[in-house]
Amino acid sequence: MRRSGLGWSIVSVALGMPALPPPVLAERRKTRQIKVGKVLVGGDAPISVQSMTTTLTSDINATLQQIAELTATGCDIVRVAVPSQDDADALPAIAHKSQIPVIADIHFQPKYVFAAIEAGCAAVRVNPGNIKAFDDRVGEIAQAAKEAGVSLRIGVNAGSLDKRLLAKHGKATPEALVESALWEASLFEEHDFHDFKISVKHNDPVVMVRAYELLSEACDYPLHLGVTEAGPAFQGTIKSSVAFGALLSKGIGDTIRVSLSAPPVEEVKVGVKILESLNLRPRKLEIVSCPSCGRAQVDVYKLADEVTAGLEGLTVPLRVAVMGCVVNGPGEAREADLGVASGNGKGQIFVRGEVIKTVRESDIVETLIEEAMRIADEMGETAEAGSPQVSVG
Numbered sequence: 309m310r311r312s313g314l315g316w317s318i319v320s321v322a323l324g325m326p327a328l329p330p331p332v333l334a335e336r337r338k339t340r341q342i343k344v345g346k347v348l349v350g351g352d353a354p355i356s357v358q359s360m361t362t363t364l365t366s367d368i369n370a371t372l373q374q375i376a377e378l379t380a381t382g383c384d385i386v387r388v389a390v391p392s393q394d395d396a397d398a399l400p401a402i403a404h405k406s407q408i409p410v411i412a413d414i415h416f417q418p419k420y421v422f423a424a425i426e427a428g429c430a431a432v433r434v435n436p437g438n439i440k441a442f443d444d445r446v447g448e449i450a451q452a453a454k455e456a457g458v459s460l461r462i463g464v465n466a467g468s469l470d471k472r473l474l475a476k477h478g479k480a481t482p483e484a485l486v487e488s489a490l491w492e493a494s495l496f497e498e499h500d501f502h503d504f505k506i507s508v509k510h511n512d513p514v515v516m517v518r519a520y521e522l523l524s525e526a527c528d529y530p531l532h533l534g535v536t537e538a539g540p541a542f543q544g545t546i547k548s549s550v551a552f553g554a555l556l557s558k559g560i561g562d563t564i565r566v567s568l569s570a571p572p573v574e575e576v577k578v579g580v581k582i583l584e585s586l587n588l589r590p591r592k593l594e595i596v597s598c599p600s601c602g603r604a605q606v607d608v609y610k611l612a613d614e615v616t617a618g619l620e621g622l623t624v625p626l627r628v629a630v631m632g633c634v635v636n637g638p639g640e641a642r643e644a645d646l647g648v649a650s651g652n653g654k655g656q657i658f659v660r661g662e663v664i665k666t667v668r669e670s671d672i673v674e675t676l677i678e679e680a681m682r683i684a685d686e687m688g689e690t691a692e693a694g695s696p697q698v699s700v701g
């Protein structure tokens with residue numbers, strides 16, 4: 309048996325394909341299910357990954373190009389900003405040609421909401437409180453969305469919290485964010501409209517996590533997780549991973565968006581990896597490499613980089629171990645679908661837990677790549693675009 313403490317499966321099953329679904333940390337919280345175009349959000353639907361384009365939405369070609377890159381990276385739903393009439397005019401072409409559902413992000417102007425629904429957008433992010441303050445056409449929006457089968461997102465954000473709630477709570481506390489979200493929701497509920505998800509974003513993961521916990525106790529709408537203004541890639545990745553991990557490990561969260569001051573493709577990579585790490589999305593190629601230490605008998609960093617580069621594009625559920633010495637090397641390499649344990653200028657190559665050959669150090673990379681390709685062929689998978697993820701264990 310492979311490790312069985314969490315219900316893992318038997319090692320001798322088909323390569324990379326556990327007999328049972330991999331274990332998760334918590335049962336998913338029950339939420340209503342809504343449609344964002346072809347993607348279901350909430351209920352028992354897989355947790356989806358979202359991002360937002362950074363191009364001018366009015367630049368249709370640039371926006372579609374970026375959406376194509378996001379789609380290839382694993383993005384399920386994309387949001388585009390609609391601050392002007394030119395952007396609204398671009399929505400029909402973008403919604404029609406995008407491979408994944410498009411959400412229009414609109415803050416105040418109801419006319420753009422109607423334009424987005426008319427354009428065929430899958431959903432609209434809009435806060436009814438802003439609309440109510442602007443010209444009170446919330447009922448018309450609910451009616452138009454219902455007729456078109458378009459869902460909405462209420463996006464409460466610490467930075468734009470209602471002044472009334474700021475005065476009441478002193479600042480954007482978890483309670484203030486939740487009160488704001490439930491009030492916004494009530495504006496749609498008054499019109500018998502319930503096809504929306506909610507986000508309560510804050511840049512502090514502690515406040516954000518508590519807000520989502522409270523919100524999940526208070527309603528059953530699907531929740532869109534996000535740490536807003538999380539920062540540059542390194543800090544934002546950590547903040548988002550910690551906050552999403554805390555919530556997803558309790559079954560809270562139906563769709564996620566990692567916000568980084570970095571190209572949106574990076575957001576999607578992080579989001580996908582967070583879900584894969586928690587077994588909430590099937591794992592693809594995973595490279596397990598040791599951090600190296602004084603016992604290492606090969607240059608582990610170089611070896612891991614070369615194997616990673618050589619397997620770029622392979623998307624099979626394959627775990628490849630690259631270990632620096634014979635202390636933990638053989639054990640880890642056996643746990644993987646394919647692996648190498650290095651030492652004395654040689655590498656023992658493992659497949660399916662068995663040593664299949666020992667090769668010279670200079671042949672390790674080539675041998676691992678050959679074996680990975682052979683296994684991928686056996687699995688009937690094809691190499692697709694996308695980079696493998698490296699985890700240093």
Ligand code: SF4
Pocket residue numbers: 598599600601602603604605631632633634635636637
């Ligand atoms: S596998 Fe060997 S070289 Fe790598 S960290 Fe462990 S003991 Fe050090």
